[in-house]
Amino acid sequence: MANDTLTVTVLDRNxxxxxxxxxSINGVESANQTSTVAIMDQVDRLFVPYVLVVRENSQVKFPNSDNIRHQVYSFSEVKPFELPLYSNREAPEIRFEQSGIVVLGCNIHDHMQAYIYVSPHELSRQTDNAGQVMLPAGASNVHIWYPSLTDTVTDEMVVPLVEGQTQLTVTLPIQAQQQNPPPVSALQQRFNRRKNNN
Structure with a gap:
């Protein structure tokens, strides 16, 4: 039934x-969520996805779909680690035991940055391209997290709900974030032109 569902719409400051x-929500019944192996890939010198949501004790694989090597690391308190330089033939795997925010970087490519949200909540889902997500109704609060929401990376916005509420629209005081690859070098531009002319 429609009223068993809460539709949350998240908008940016514009x-x-x-x-x-x-x-995220707590205190509602939801389908059993089993911890599976999640994927944080590297494609075109970017982390994919930009934000990955996992449960505590989840395993995350770090494949490299590029034809160059990457060295993934995190200095985050919840899970500091460093993967040695590796190519696309390997996919190291790491377990994330504690909830919190893990900020990822690459020692080789400074523009690469992504986030692993290790959820402390009973149910966490991500908004789609329309900024929407559907959750079971019945929670008393909705927790919303997004990179750069505040100066403290772990801060969440908590929005109270009223009983029977089925729609919620929240505006965050931020703009959409993304990884920005560096401009193509003059040498790479010449190489691309030659390649395209053949």
């Missing part, structure tokens, strides 16, 4: 839909 926001 009232535009915000994809990849993490929306």
């Amino acid at each position: 009232q535009q839909p915000l994809a990849l926001a993490v929306v």
Whole structure:
């Protein structure tokens, strides 16, 4: 039934839909969530996805779909680690035992940054390209997290709900974030032109 569902819409400060926001609730019955192996890939010198949501004790694989090597690391308190330089033939795997925010980087490519949200909540889902996510109704609060929400990376916005509420629209005081690859070098531009002319 429709009223068994809460639809949350997350907008940025310009009232535009915000994809990849993490929306969480507690205290509701939901389908059994089994911890599976999640994937944080590297494609075109970017982490994919930009934000990955996992439960505590989840395993995350770090494949490298590029034809160059990457060295993934995190200095985050919840899970500091460093993966040695590796190519696309390997996919190291790491377990994330504690809830919190893990900020990822690459020692080789400074522009690469992504986040693993290890959820402390009973149910966490991400907004789609329309900024929406559907959750079971019945929670008393909605928790919303997005990179750069505040100066403290772990801060969440908590929005109270009223009994029977089925719609919630939240505007965050931020703009959408993304990884920005560096501009193509002059040498790479020449190489690309030659390759395309053949």
